[in-house]
Amino acid sequence: MRSVIPSRPAAGYFMLKNETGKDRKIVSAASPDCGMLMLHLSKHEGGEHMAMVDSVDVPAGGSVSFAPGGYHLMCVKPSNRVKPGNAVKMTLTFDDGGTLTADFKVRNANGE
Numbered sequence: 001m002r003s004v005i006p007s008r009p010a011a012g013y014f015m016l017k018n019e020t021g022k023d024r025k026i027v028s029a030a031s032p033d034c035g036m037l038m039l040h041l042s043k044h045e046g047g048e049h050m051a052m053v054d055s056v057d058v059p060a061g062g063s064v065s066f067a068p069g070g071y072h073l074m075c076v077k078p079s080n081r082v083k084p085g086n087a088v089k090m091t092l093t094f095d096d097g098g099t100l101t102a103d104f105k106v107r108n109a110n111g112e
């Protein structure tokens with residue numbers, strides 16, 4: 001997770017492999033430290049902007065990358081726990097109702 005300015009929206013990045021043998025979609029994300037946590041996609045057409053997406057496909061046997069310039073989790077209202085050195089829990093919910101919770105390490109703009 002990248003936090004550039006405290007209390008300003010922060011972005012979450014990860015790589016997820018689907019080893020279930022079934023296509024899955026990420027349909028929502030949540031974190032107790034983010035207020036709303038949205039699925040976003042950065043687009044470069046006509047300047048940098050981002051759009052909310054309803055779901056992200058994770059094909060059977062495949063993977064999806066949330067990375068700068070593409071998909072990211074948008075932590076809209078970071079709590080004061082969202083600062084470099086801390087870890088923040090985020091939960092992904094899938095189209096079959098399953099969930100996955102992971103600790104995201106918070107880093108600054110330099111990746112530290």
Ligand SMILES: [Cu+2]
Pocket residue numbers: 040041050072073074
């Ligand atoms: Cu965003």
